[in-house]
Amino acid sequence: MGRKITIEPVTRVEGHGKVTIHLDDNGEVAQSRLHIVEFRGFERFVQGRPYWEVPVLVQRLCGICPVSHHIAAAKALDVVVGAGTGDGLTPVAEKMRRLMHYGQIFQSHTLHFFYLASPDLLFGYDAAPEKRNVINIAEANKELAVQAIMMRKYGQEVILATAGKKIHGTGAIPGGVNKNLSIHERDALLHGEPQLSADKMVELSQSALEFFKDYYKKNKSFIDNFSRFDSNYLSLVRKDGALDLYHGVLRAVNSEGKKILNDVDYQDYLEYIREDVRSWTYMKFPYLTHLGKDQGWYRVGPLARLNTADFIPTALAQKEFEEYKKNTFGSPNNMCMHTHWARLIETLHAAEMIRDLLNDSDLQKENLVTTGTRQGRGVGVIEAPRGTLFHEYEVNNDDQITKCNLIVSTTNNNEPMNRGVNHVAKAFMSGKKEITESMMNAVEVVIRAYDPCLSCATHAYGEMPLEISLYDSKENVIEQKRK
Amino acid sequence: MGTFVKFYIDGKECIARHGTQLVKAACENNIYIPTLCNYPGIPPKGACRICAVIVNDKAVTACTTKVSESIVVHNNTPELEKFRKSVVEMLLSEGNHFCPSCEKSGTCELQALAYRYRVTVSGFPYMFPFREIEAWHPKLMKDHNRCIQCKRCIRGIKNDQRKSIFAFGKRGTHVEINIDHDASEGISDELAQRSMDICPVGAILRKRKGFDVPIGRRKYDNKPIGSDL
Ligand code: SF4
Numbered sequence A: 001m002g003r004k005i006t007i008e009p010v011t012r013v014e015g016h017g018k019v020t021i022h023l024d025d026n027g028e029v030a031q032s033r034l035h036i037v038e039f040r041g042f043e044r045f046v047q048g049r050p051y052w053e054v055p056v057l058v059q060r061l062c063g064i065c066p067v068s069h070h071i072a073a074a075k076a077l078d079v080v081v082g083a084g085t086g087d088g089l090t091p092v093a094e095k096m097r098r099l100m101h102y103g104q105i106f107q108s109h110t111l112h113f114f115y116l117a118s119p120d121l122l123f124g125y126d127a128a129p130e131k132r133n134v135i136n137i138a139e140a141n142k143e144l145a146v147q148a149i150m151m152r153k154y155g156q157e158v159i160l161a162t163a164g165k166k167i168h169g170t171g172a173i174p175g176g177v178n179k180n181l182s183i184h185e186r187d188a189l190l191h192g193e194p195q196l197s198a199d200k201m202v203e204l205s206q207s208a209l210e211f212f213k214d215y216y217k218k219n220k221s222f223i224d225n226f227s228r229f230d231s232n233y234l235s236l237v238r239k240d241g242a243l244d245l246y247h248g249v250l251r252a253v254n255s256e257g258k259k260i261l262n263d264v265d266y267q268d269y270l271e272y273i274r275e276d277v278r279s280w281t282y283m284k285f286p287y288l289t290h291l292g293k294d295q296g297w298y299r300v301g302p303l304a305r306l307n308t309a310d311f312i313p314t315a316l317a318q319k320e321f322e323e324y325k326k327n328t329f330g331s332p333n334n335m336c337m338h339t340h341w342a343r344l345i346e347t348l349h350a351a352e353m354i355r356d357l358l359n360d361s362d363l364q365k366e367n368l369v370t371t372g373t374r375q376g377r378g379v380g381v382i383e384a385p386r387g388t389l390f391h392e393y394e395v396n397n398d399d400q401i402t403k404c405n406l407i408v409s410t411t412n413n414n415e416p417m418n419r420g421v422n423h424v425a426k427a428f429m430s431g432k433k434e435i436t437e438s439m440m441n442a443v444e445v446v447i448r449a450y451d452p453c454l455s456c457a458t459h460a461y462g463e464m465p466l467e468i469s470l471y472d473s474k475e476n477v478i479e480q481k482r483k
Numbered sequence B: 001m002g003t004f005v006k007f008y009i010d011g012k013e014c015i016a017r018h019g020t021q022l023v024k025a026a027c028e029n030n031i032y033i034p035t036l037c038n039y040p041g042i043p044p045k046g047a048c049r050i051c052a053v054i055v056n057d058k059a060v061t062a063c064t065t066k067v068s069e070s071i072v073v074h075n076n077t078p079e080l081e082k083f084r085k086s087v088v089e090m091l092l093s094e095g096n097h098f099c100p101s102c103e104k105s106g107t108c109e110l111q112a113l114a115y116r117y118r119v120t121v122s123g124f125p126y127m128f129p130f131r132e133i134e135a136w137h138p139k140l141m142k143d144h145n146r147c148i149q150c151k152r153c154i155r156g157i158k159n160d161q162r163k164s165i166f167a168f169g170k171r172g173t174h175v176e177i178n179i180d181h182d183a184s185e186g187i188s189d190e191l192a193q194r195s196m197d198i199c200p201v202g203a204i205l206r207k208r209k210g211f212d213v214p215i216g217r218r219k220y221d222n223k224p225i226g227s228d229l
């Protein structure tokens, strides 16, 4: 008799989700799904609100990367206030936002790698769950834990200096920013405490990469093959093809590296991207319109960005990028666990960007805001830590929001996460009669490679422990496990 | 010029001109009596009751009471502080006050008082009323969700013809303070800004200006309400 397994809730990711595994009559995995079971409704309740409130309101979608929502919304509203589509801000405004964003990338990538993912790497996904957490990391490798804390703290300090608060600040406003960087703030970040300087962060990012590469040498087969599959990749790139996490054009490539979306203006994203809805989850399934639902799904995030970008515009990260690209002889990298590697290269890039921006005297200029002819609609896109983030707003003549559409990074990764889960379920479950601990862990590992932020995707709230349910072919629950 | 009188607040001997508003007289003697509907320079209304004090054994509102010789005032007592805290809680329950996205956050008197009285959650059930935003005016927005009906705007904001640009609309529990079409036509940016500033909460907003003061430089970021006498 066929069976269905549900994994619910999923831990060390943010949000509520569960996994179901359906077995066929022979006990083989017929289909697995990642269900997102929470609903938030941000797109509805911003309607009617004044447009300038939105960058502050929508960042409450997330406590890990609120800055991404804050800036994506501000970018969309730049268009609405007539400040152009990414090139109209004053230098101080654009650079303050970039600094805020790279601070955010830096702290969020650090959190993701060290706090959420590294326990799996350090202890193995088949280790006991009570062992695989950040507390045990601190016991097993104190130096690594201190490094993680210092890096995250530094990123948060950058956000504090640019947004006024470490979480849920107000720095970006439609058309610009509300503050510049004082000399005092700049100096504190450049060379304040010895352990918290911009140069030190570059150094720590390099050592994090060395840690990963060392791990890779010893665990090559796992890192290369765990949940590996081909896909398309999408991200923003700078007009010249450079990695740019703040602004650019939309580019997508397929698994062989052929451009399938050729550097288009994201103001027209609706022409290129559609979202499919399925009855069993609140999270939608975006796809490239011209390729259709079955062929047009794509991955976003660090793995995708290093597949779409031609180069990285900072020296040390570029060197790492070149080494990383050698793994696939320059072609797109389809290895899921290499996402962590890509994430650490981006972390280094963010540290270099922060250091370079802090040395730029434009940040002390006074001209904070640009305005122009009011528009009725604006789209803001940014590369959030976990991938491409779309915000679109329509605003009426009375300055109220009338429509909002958000496609968050996790939503963009919905199909790939489902495929990843399916892949792991097939590898671990087939022929087995019950849910094993290592199988539950492996499912988490795959979700965690993409994203710990499931609640942003449905725009919901809460914690997310893992539950797996096993169903037979008649849709009867045969087993359920929670942890 | 009135004569000076001696009076007492919580046992402390104070001096003020006879007939001075008690709130102001207390302030002159470095004593804080919390207020919400009161605003310097406009006639007091006694609407919110947060300034309740005991004068000669009788509960009164300090904004509508004038000092006279030898009055004995109780201000900082546990009972009065408890009462004031519940006034704040009631106001928070009655409207929709979502500080995280409100541009008055950090400058809002209701929020500042909630911090002063350590209101983490209201003791009264939240009413979550359904209220609209009035957005038709070119320079002002009126968010009825946040209005505490203190009437500071009605009393304090007049156009060049001395006509109030805010007026009552609807009745009973549905009462609303609206922007008057005729009286508010063509108001200056400066008057629009004063309208926003006179409102103790975020119910009157100046359009297209929100969040332009960074966190750290807002009114109550560094000085809690009542600490700057
Ligand atoms: S709009 Fe503001 S000032 Fe006017 S009554 Fe309401 S809360 Fe008071």
Ligand code: FES
Pocket (backbone or CB within 6 Å): B034, B035, B036, B037, B038, B045, B046, B047, B048, B049, B050, B051, B052, B061, B062, B063, B064
């Ligand atoms: S301030 Fe006195 S009653 Fe409101």
